[in-house]
Amino acid sequence: MHFGSGSIVSSGSGFTHTGSPRPSRPGQLDQAIADNIVGGLDPEYVTEMSHATAAALLDHVHSTADPAVVERVLTIVDREGVDVIAELWSHAEPDSLPGVLWRLYCLRSWVRLHREAVTRLWRLGEPMVTSASAVAGVDSAPTEDDLVRTADSILRGAFRGDFAMALDRAAAFVEVIVLGLRIQARRLTSRAAIAEHDGDLRTKAARLLHTAGNLTQTAKDLRGGAHLWRIGKLE
Template sequence: MDPQDISEISHLSAAALLDRVQHSEDPEVVHRVLTLVETVGVDEIAELWSKSEPDSLPGILWRLYLLRTWMRTHRDSIARLWRVGEPVATSASAIAGVDQAPTEEDIARTADSILSGAFTGDFAVALDRAAAFVDVVTLGLRIEAKIMITKAVQMHPESEKQIRTKAARLLHTAGNLSVTAKDFHHGAALWRCGKLE
């Protein structure tokens, strides 16, 4: 398809989906939208929204769906990272709505809550919650990488190299997540100004 046509379809579908759910009182509609990735498949949604700019409605919805999928798939490691990062970023836990020591199930519930809040609550608040959540996990990754590097210098050179490689991967992931958090913050600001389309 023509890239312009794909862009138009992605924007129209995102706006229609958001509008349909926000004007529905039916909890089944919310559930279907929440589990869209599981029922339709991430590839179908990716084909439609993944190339959308991060400062667009389809681009932000794509990131919200990916965040939920990632949180539910890696809930054990994310819960651990949250426990590492949260003591440093305590205000973010209040914004994200997560306890200091979340369980794996708490992470899954938070993932659902953030995405469903985008459809049933204030969209900007849902984006702020997503950004705060990602910020804490990012901080957890950076702290873990720093601890690894500190321990690595006391090890055999070959082990040190492996640990530094793992730490570099954590920092790379943290960098990517930091960009996503900024996208969520920017999307919330655009939504509040009526400019997220």
């Protein structure tokens, strides 16, 4: 199912518009749509289901040696649409297993949908935090394909490697993008200061800063999830 023509707006995840003029193909998933998906189900039942499915999925992939199974789990959004996982996981608390898995899937989808804009933002932000790029596992001047492969490897690592490390990598990745957004916003604000008609530029800058704020929280949620996993309290 596809909704609208805008960016993916993941309920509670922070991934939203990057400022790219290119429209995305899969549609927008906003709060109202997510609410309609779960409909009249008992919230407690939905919560139980979200935790049970997240734990079962992670356990199943960890225990299988079949690469086809792993690939199907990693690409479920590509094949079925983001609403498949949104139905159960988008409302999960950020300090829960379904909550952090939802953010990992959204990160991968977001990078794929906005690869050009994300690459531009990465190149703006990376010189400010080279250590973050090392943690994320990305070169200083990546191509669009490099960043897509990195997002894939982060999600794959969550299922096949060290789960906490995957969350730390995801957080570092997001933090670089946040810096890129803030730098771009400052540039727009500077241009607005010398422009005769600066309203549009200031509006764009404000939107970028809003996205940066949301993504900052997402990075904190991912790091918090990594900590909880390491002490055995991420459920």
